[in-house]
Amino acid sequence: MEIFFRFSVSQGECFFIEVRLSRCSSVGDGLVELHEKSGGCLLFATFPLGTGGIHFCCGSMVLLRILSVQSYIEKAVYLIPYHLIVILFMWSYWKTIFSTVYTAPPLFSISSSDVTRLRQGNLEATSGFIAELTNTLPVRCRNKDGGLRYCEKCQIIKPDRAHHCSICGICLLKMDHHCPWVNTCVHFGNYKFFILFLGYAWIMCLFIALTDLKYFVAFWTDEGRMQKKSQFHIMFLFFVACMFFFSVSSLFSYHLWLTSKNRSTLESFRAPIFGHGPDKEGFNLGMSRNFREIFGDSPFYWLIPVFSSRGDGVSFPLARDQTATYRLP
Template identity: 30%
Template sequence: MYRSAGVAMAWNVFRFCTALRGLGSIMILLVLVIVGVTYYAVVLCNYGPALLAGGATTLAALAVLLLFHFLLAMLLWSYFSVVFTDPGSVPPNWNLDFDAEMGETAPLASSEFSSQMNSQQSVALGSMGNPRVRYCRKCNQLKPPRCHHCSVCGRCVLKMDHHCVWVVNCVGALNYKYFLLFLFYTFLETTLVTLSLLPHFIAFFSDIDIPGSPAALATTFLTFVLNLAFSLSVLGFMIMHISLVSANTTTIEAYEKKTTPHWIYDLGRKRNFAQVFGNDRKYWFIPAYSEEDLRRIPALQGLDYPVRPDFDGQEL
């Protein structure tokens, strides 16, 4: 009875993961449709025609359109950077470098580790000298620190935060910054659209005669409601991730370490921030890294993360 229930649950999870994979192009298309509807409402229906009004109205419309197009360009750049950037996968034959000064033994080869796992199923990984050593039975390989297996992608992802259906990709070590910038520019863009369309939304419920076709008015109303909803929801999501970055943790790790008093990777807000955004300020607000940061900050590669100096090996 329990066996059949377990098989049914595994089958259902597999179907769920397969369904998420199938959402790929649909979710990207949905994002582009929302962007297109917003563009039509803001540029073609309202502020584009306002450029011909003259005076202060023209200047206000020009300011809105310039800021709108800048934020839209940054939003799309960040979005497609998340979509097309591999979040980070485990290199072939990867093995953890052990610290001899901490009294740890030499690392095992993948085949040796697998053999030992098969012969000593009851032995905990922590007894091997390093509690950060983990093994993925699905991928049949060692897992680097902070690495987790994604059932949707079907592989281990470096510093995995979550699998996001909106970007049709995992959010991990190599694209986490791009994801945060996508949230940031989405919030700014949706807030701008909400504020710029607010007078039109208010006029929609007043006795004022509003120029434009019924389709344009309906699109403006829909765009205002959509952008207001996205702005509020993204704000909450962004605040959550800001707190995660400040503590140098991920969504998965925050859940796993609920009872851990001290997080071993929390090096202080400044160093935690640098492990996601780098040190070069010119690159903080664009989805890219400087060569200097990539060379000097190993954490940006997703495999090597420094720990607190007071880490005693028992806090995981």
């Protein structure tokens, strides 16, 4: 029996069917395409676990404050900022998972007949066809041989910074990596949300550890002052908060560094190739412009998980002229 799970996204709907996951994706100019993605059951298996774990930590935090803190003012100082952080954290978490998937517009698709003609054609015909595509498509990145980047599985010319995800089974715009923690690809459509998710996770862990430290120390120095029924929550919260704080710190700082360089995780390991060759700084516009490329121009939207990134995910401003030395295969 097939079970359907439906929820709305910004420009379409997503359907989860047993082990096959279909997601709607924006492809520019208001067009929407439907894609299938394996791993739907894994998403619905990991999502409740992650959300349940967060709710357990939240409940432990609230229970600790209610049982251990005597002053109502101190309870308010702890709980009001904490719940604000949790709301922003959960909002970013859900937006990272359920945001619109951005794939290449139809302009980049190659018909099956053209694919067959390319495979069977001579070198002159192939070079002429690729030269025609070069003049019509807004692409600057090349493969290692100097030709256009082509995905045989999706049968498209890859837009700049787009890559094929073997897990999702589609090419994604400005793909960063496939994240197992949210079981989805981090790419142009949700990279801002992913950074905010890491940032609010880091702030939440730090806030819990610092506010719990006083009672954690008191637990060891003066047990008589603590109620026994809250002892487990004190121990659990402090150790878990510290553990996740240090683990999230490394990942969060790494992606802040990538943001300052306007570079994706894939590009940090394999530099994008232009006409003159590989160039890791090809999209580096300076720290301020790099930040605005992801978070947008309005400071009002920087800290909330609302899409505000610049551009369409297909064309990106370059640090320097990369067009003078194009090489065709």
